Amino acid sequence: MHSSYDVIVVGAGHAGCEAAHAAATMGSHVLLITMNMQTIAQMSCNPAMGGVAKGQIVREVDALGGMSGIISDKSMIQFRMLNRSKGPAMWSPRCQSDRNLFAWEWRKALEENHNVDFWQDTVQEVIVKDRNVAGVKTNLGVEFRAKSVVLTNGTFLNGKMFIGEKVFGGGRTAERAATGLTEQLVKLGFESGRMKTGTPPRVDGRSLNYDVMEEQLGDENPGKFSYTNTPTLTKQRSCWITYTNQAVHDELKTGFDKSPMFTGRIKGLGPRYCPSVEDKINRFADKDRHQIFVEPEGWDTVEVYVNGFSTSLPEIIQYNALRKIPGFENVRMFRPGYAVEYDFFPPTQLKPTLETRLINNLFFAGQINGTTGYEEAACQGLIAGMNANRRANEEEEFVVKRSEAYIGVLVDDLITKGTEEPYRMFTSRAEYRTLLRQDNADLRLTEKGYAVGLASQDRYDTMITKRNGLAKLTEAIRVTKVKPEEVNDWLIEKGSSPLREKSSLYTLFKRPEVEHGEVNELLKLIPDLPEVGEEVIEQTVIEIKYEDYLAREKQNAEKLDKWENLSINPSFDYDRLKALSFEGKEKLKRLRPATIGQASRISGVSPSDVSILLVYMGR
Template sequence: MFATYDVIIVGAGHAGCEAATAAANMGSKVLLITMNMQTIAQMSCNPAMGGVAKGQIVREIDALGGQSGIISDKSMIQFRMLNRSKGPAMWSPRCQSDRMVFAQEWRNTLEQTPNIDFWQDTVSEVIVKDGRAYGVKTSMGMEISAKAVVLTNGTFLNGKIFIGEKVFGGGRTAERAATGLTQQLISLGFESGRMKTGTPPRIDGRSLNYAVMEEQPGDENPGKFSYLDTRPLDKQRSCWITYTSEDVHEVLREGFEKSPMFTGRIKGLGPRYCPSIEDKINRFADKDRHQIFVEPEGWETVEVYVNGFSTSLPEDVQYKALTKIRGFENAKMFRPGYAVEYDFFPPTQLKLTLETQLVGNLFFAGQINGTTGYEEAASQGLIAGINAHNNVHEKEEFIIKRSEGYIGVLIDDLTTKGTEEPYRMFTSRAEYRTLLRQDNADIRLTERGYKIGLATEERMAKLQQKKEDTARLLQGLKETKVKPEDINSWLEEKGSTPLREKSTLLSLLKRPEIGLDEAQTLLRLTSDLPIQHTEAIEQAVIEIKYEDYLNRERINADKLSRWEGLEIHPSFDYDRLKALSHEGREKLKRQRPGTIGQATRISGVSPSDISVLLVYLGR
């Protein structure tokens, strides 16, 4: 019934979908196995993509030739560029999505991708022979052969759902848990743990009083994620902001004795940066209110997502507390919030390619690695899919360095440091964030995606045009001079010192009072330079205004790359180096860093341990 596949992907969430399309578009024969064909690419939690640091990840996925950016553009109902009041390193695109359109667009993309087959079933075992993965066994008794397997199981491995004192098996509401796989992986020597995540109740938007809430519209000139010619929005739906109160908190506290979090029924750690409402009012008892974002679930539906009210309290407590929120007095609930506890596998058991250290050609991606978030999952799926294809076809491994992308920071953090709570990406985790901006992901990564056969000719042509436009504009800015009488009135209006003599546009753009928006106005007022390409202007202005910072980070990144270039063989015998500390030796033996750079970031490996390694390696 089944031929031998190059790659089997287990799970069709955000990680599984990116893994499947990446491997297939690179030429592998792929089988995507999902428990339910009707829930492919479902947005299990909030109906949104991007955000702080996460938006950078989506643009990096797109730059490499992945699909999340394109599908986000096709399904968005609102777009906002966050942190525009800060420097460009902090600018982060975010969109509200129509969750039904998002899932449908992903399914359309998968079905229109040659080389992808589908099978609805639950995988209960990975077929392993001589330390390598050779396929899977399913709960229906099927044995399907493959040269590589990617596990993207999300929250389904031995998943349990909690609502108050009620506990039942499941990885998502109304969907059963997956069993058997964890036990097999443990028997193969893998270490596992438990984590938790949660989701808020869903509300009938017709029952809310938006007149007493604060409106949060999208950007006046909405952007998008993909570097390709996807259409920007011509209309948008607003979100709304309201707040909890002491009355709300008092109702919630009444249910604490039935909370699975506080009674110890949930053992797994939840995300620190996205806590439940009961956790927030317990941890921040001094605050008398918390912000609630009221987010529409799509263009045509009345369903509303209550962002900031994630909870696993009993349904009646949830409902009573909700009706105390301003604007929610007559709220009707579609379904209650709940918590999910599930198995994960500490990611220090992985290589930087996301292949497991214990079993060859077996890859993990997404929440199975202890991460949270659609964007983090999708980026891992992309890298796992690329490397599964490369392994099968005996090609070079594909690794993004920390200095090349947020995806590189994410995977390096996971495989080197591990995580004891659901990992979420932030700009603060990237030491070279001025280089890793959302606007230049194509410059950083598209050529790499093209070389491995994933990014298309169209992407490369657009990148080349952008580079040429930027270079031409930069040269023009250096050469074009402005007379004081042509610009002084505008400069004074902006609070900037008037000119006494002619000045180049380049020197004017370095002034702190002239931001990106002012720069575009300045160019229109003073020159005939080719400024029709907004992205070229953005690149040129950022390069000019942040030249010193960018050069400093490039120098530091070059230094780091020297360490990353010093490879350590996977079978290196650390026991031979008697000068290593006991803790350092044990950590190095366990995590098997691929380079000296990665070894420096392992907790417990001291600078003196690194010196010992460098001496032994002749450096």
């Protein structure tokens, strides 16, 4: 036991684990405080990582030196690259995970980091001295001192769980709520709010009839998340798809009068893009069915997660409705679904480092900031942990820009726009998503992670090898000339126009008919083909095929960076600028943007307000 640490992380969910591991890897002595040592890195909702935009985030976390990608690779039971039929900016890796193995691998990784200590308890109070964080006090009355504190409390702050008319205190099944901390933070001047999320019932897979469901196989050649040498899947478990129907909807409607959401007992705002099943049939009354994903929870368990059936209706209504879903006629339910309502703190109260504006060296990460999703939490934890370490050591802050990563988009959205519902990442939120692809996260971010001591030397060397391989292969394709007789039969077979004269192989790669996975025949025409892996080949084709689009996005990103590099003094007196609109002035005074770029994205700050700022700054 130590009484003093460099960094204390409160909460051991996805945000807390990444924060603790990052700070410790960078050299801080870290204390990770959790209510239950047996639920470290618990997958509270569906047993899966990645998905549309979320998979890009996992790869970015890995590229910076985080652990979510490595843990996912070690615990996955199925892998799929989503949106392969669309452009590469939309390709998104997703895996089905073994819930217990995921948590075990995370705990193992933390225990193997000798800079991480653990303490099982609930934090009741943050110790503050002169607007500087000084440590925490637990329910047991134990005080720990620290230079930096990261709060990642998830859904536990004054958490309430709802099943029909039953209400329980807690942030997760069989786990109590955390009380006292919200009230103290509000007294310190923080603004708080309420949000809600939910989870579906878990059922016995032995009681399901898979013959009437659609089988969802993993990829034939499964990929992975991490750029390190993690294992590749050699076997996979299938997921399944079935659908609700009118009989299911009618059964669910019999419980609407007992629904905590419809009766007003839940005040918090739920996730728009992941609504409960009762909300779906209420909002989309014209739909006679909704998709249900039947997901196994691991290699060695019969427990199944009923994705798409999140609900807080009475347990008997849940059970009766489940039995009317095709394949679920004889279902046995392990536990019912429930809703959780919890406190959060609007993230406009944070700096780009996720440090709070009110209290120095105090950081918030994860659902406490109003986000939803393991991946969104993990990347916030990583950024908060990195900056908590750097603040503890009086080093320069670490910030990722919107033009550099989905992580930068997420953080910037939160601190400039805030959120009135659980924030979830989508590719549409990133204006430069063609640049921010899942395949190039290491080229974008590993050097940054290495520079601050998080990404290892091996990661950096691997990235340099890949970068050199891309350059060599691109140049080889550019200088290779091919004759019509060498490629015309192949081109005609692909539905592409035949060559009439000798041409550069580079121009052939730009043709839309030349698919990413079909270039090996063309590569055989290169006399001295560099020895590179499939990942380098695929990325080279993407860079060549979308060269013009990428160049345009880079130009736009460079224009944006000019504004991002125009810093605004944190103590700037906006009242001096009489020409600012009233709303713009109030928003600028409250949110205190760090740059002109951030100011321009604040809701209520008009283009004319930005112009006034630029004039004042001599621009």
